[in-house]
Amino acid sequence: MAVPKIVGIETEFGIVARGGGESNPITASSVLINAYVQELVRTGQSARTAPRVGWDFEDEMPHVDARGTTPGDARPPEVETHLVNAVLTNGARYYVDHAHPECSTPECADAREVVVWDRAAEEILRRSMAAAGKLLGPGEEIIVHKNNSDGKGNSYGCHENYLLARDTPFGRIVRQITPFFITRQVFAGAGKVGVEAPGLTAQDIPYQLSQRADFFEEEVGLETTLKRPIVNTRDEPHADAKRYRRLHVIIGDANMSEVATYLKVGTTAIVLAMIEDDELGIDLAPAAPITALRQVSYDVGLTRPFELAAGGTITALEAQWEYFERARKYAETRGLDAVGHEVGADVMARWEDVLTKLETDPTQAADVVDWVAKRRLLEGYRERHDLEWGDPRLAAIGLQYHDLRPERCLAERAGLARLVGDDEVAHAVSNPPETTRAYFRGRCLQKWPDAIVAANWDSLVFDVGGDPLRRVPMMEPSRGTAEHVGTLIDECETAAELLSRLGS
Numbered sequence: 001m002a003v004p005k006i007v008g009i010e011t012e013f014g015i016v017a018r019g020g021g022e023s024n025p026i027t028a029s030s031v032l033i034n035a036y037v038q039e040l041v042r043t044g045q046s047a048r049t050a051p052r053v054g055w056d057f058e059d060e061m062p063h064v065d066a067r068g069t070t071p072g073d074a075r076p077p078e079v080e081t082h083l084v085n086a087v088l089t090n091g092a093r094y095y096v097d098h099a100h101p102e103c104s105t106p107e108c109a110d111a112r113e114v115v116v117w118d119r120a121a122e123e124i125l126r127r128s129m130a131a132a133g134k135l136l137g138p139g140e141e142i143i144v145h146k147n148n149s150d151g152k153g154n155s156y157g158c159h160e161n162y163l164l165a166r167d168t169p170f171g172r173i174v175r176q177i178t179p180f181f182i183t184r185q186v187f188a189g190a191g192k193v194g195v196e197a198p199g200l201t202a203q204d205i206p207y208q209l210s211q212r213a214d215f216f217e218e219e220v221g222l223e224t225t226l227k228r229p230i231v232n233t234r235d236e237p238h239a240d241a242k243r244y245r246r247l248h249v250i251i252g253d254a255n256m257s258e259v260a261t262y263l264k265v266g267t268t269a270i271v272l273a274m275i276e277d278d279e280l281g282i283d284l285a286p287a288a289p290i291t292a293l294r295q296v297s298y299d300v301g302l303t304r305p306f307e308l309a310a311g312g313t314i315t316a317l318e319a320q321w322e323y324f325e326r327a328r329k330y331a332e333t334r335g336l337d338a339v340g341h342e343v344g345a346d347v348m349a350r351w352e353d354v355l356t357k358l359e360t361d362p363t364q365a366a367d368v369v370d371w372v373a374k375r376r377l378l379e380g381y382r383e384r385h386d387l388e389w390g391d392p393r394l395a396a397i398g399l400q401y402h403d404l405r406p407e408r409c410l411a412e413r414a415g416l417a418r419l420v421g422d423d424e425v426a427h428a429v430s431n432p433p434e435t436t437r438a439y440f441r442g443r444c445l446q447k448w449p450d451a452i453v454a455a456n457w458d459s460l461v462f463d464v465g466g467d468p469l470r471r472v473p474m475m476e477p478s479r480g481t482a483e484h485v486g487t488l489i490d491e492c493e494t495a496a497e498l499l500s501r502l503g504s
Contacts, residue, residue, distance in 0.1 A: 002273035002338040003244065006107050006163040006436055006477040007265055009118050011254050012100040012156035013125055014145035014402070020137065025099035028142050030084045031135070032101050032128045033094055037086050039131035055085035055093065055456060065222050066170045066235040066245065087455045089446045090120060090431055091438030098225070100156050101125065101144065106438030107457070107477050110340035111266035111347060113433050115258050116420050120428035122146060125404050127429075146254045147402035148211035151395060153196055155215040157224065158254035162247045162269060163239065163477055168276045173247065174220055174231045176275045179284035180268070180323055181230055181251050182293045183316040185209045186302060187354045188264040190253035191371030193378065193389070193398040197294060205298050206389030207378070209371045211253045213297035219289045224250050230289055238457035240475040247272065256402060256411035258419040259368035263354065266339065266347030271323060273338040274330050282326060284319050285309040300375070302358060317359055324351055366415065373414040374401050440480030443489045444498070451495035462504075464496040472504050 091106025103121040189209030194202040221229035286292035292306035305313035336344030357364040432442030
């Protein structure tokens, strides 16, 4: 039976430092994050953060492969323990990853919660830019974009994470989720001016659905920065490894549209639940997955079919309709409790609606689909200024769509539908979801920051005096909720009392 789909998003943001000489993105990212933490302390909000709590790397295992063995030429990502890491009281992790600021949402119980805390991550980055501006010299500025490509051949990710049952055969996951990842671009693509795949130019591909499709080279693999795979095999559950696996999804775009994020996560969670329960019942494996991935991204008309391994062809929209119809049958026979019944039903309704609009007239989906909204802005600018698609001004407009500076962000002016309220987002900047173990992490960091020396996804390390340090494991992502420990945390005056009552 499918386990509850605890989910989350990790976003690497594009960053540039202006006005201070040569730009070093690692330094700029460190300045950005440190400025945010220092601002919380300076303004008296230190009770709502934990500036001295470091990330505990003990359980980091990016080299472990779900296939059991790792090819000899694979290069799993290095764990960069020397760079800035902040653990936030909303349960999130805010840190420097390679050359980017990255914010990982706390664990969320459904797709709607992901949207709330993903939007909170955007707000944290905006506040970080403002805080950094107070520390920089005259004419200097750090600018952050929520996008996936610098236009110079470099890509950075927006990764999703889904809790799965350990006993689900990994081969089944790969075969059945790959066509879904290839085709969900039709509603989850963020849109991109031009192309960065070898051998192609903007004259060949003036505009495409996805920012990430150009950068994938393998169907299955462990790596995330080179030879990127459609299905990532990192086997790092951050939970009880005997019961669970975490599917680490690296193929998605960073969305500005709340509804696109909601659909991306919500539909994927439903499909994964079907795969766990072995209820999908269709084989849409492409004959050439990487070719199909790019072909779908380059097909703004949504009509070009790709070849199936079993013979025949199918378009991306046709494939999505197949997944949708199977999901509708699954919802009727098995229910959607694994993804949250109400949220699951809403995802189904919105999934059908967006596919209908894309099939009938894609412009009707401009309020929910990023690539459609962005293309509408670009087409308007092209017509007003009589520009060819290769004009660099269009690439600049495409980048400005993702600019997190409120006064510059074109996504804010694109008429995108809202799913969550500003008050919810503001609350989520400092507070964790109440429905997962992130609640325990966040509340403890709020109440006893001086008693916590390290944190990670599945444990907190306390120092309550004496020796040794006390580690509290959190191996069950659906425990440690407000319902489970809220009263206990409220009643405890000290961290020592909490540990005593927990039996730790």
